[in-house]
Amino acid sequence: MKLPQTGGCQCGAIRYEIIEAPQLVYTCHCTDCQRLTSSAFSLGIVVPDRAFRLTGVAPRPLQRTADSGRVNTRLVCPECGSWVCGTPRDGVVRVRAGTLDDTSWLQPTRHIWTRSKQPWITLPEGDQVFEAQPPA
Ligand SMILES: [Zn+2]
Ligand SMILES: [Zn+2]
DSSP states (O other), X not given: OOSSEEEEOSSSSEEXXXXXXXXXXXXXXXXXXXXXXXXXXXXXXXXXGGGEEEEESOOEEEEEEOTTXXXXXXEEOTTTOOEEEEOOBTTEEXXXXXXXXXXXXXXXXXXXXXXXXXXXXXXXXXXXXXXXXXXX
């Protein structure tokens, strides 16, 4: 993986840059992610807040209460609706990995909310698996 990593929404109105290696690549199989992505799971990377910079138009914040009970804010493009990232929490930003310009290096090692995982998905041996939200 090369640094900086760059990415953005589908229409290009929002762009971002990542200047440090992500701490984690993970999948989330919660029912909200399934609905929000209209797919089987969401793919995310955890990036230090200090290493993440958004450029372009101001994203639109959308709040939801997660299955864990906490309120998460998604930042979406006001033009094309792409879900780009969340707001910083505990010094990190969770960026939607599919918005990266280069997704070739992504290899998730943690899988969360697997209690609602679709049954045809087989998780790799040795990866971290959590039925719900992992402990902080
Ligand atoms: Zn856009
Ligand atoms: Zn989720």
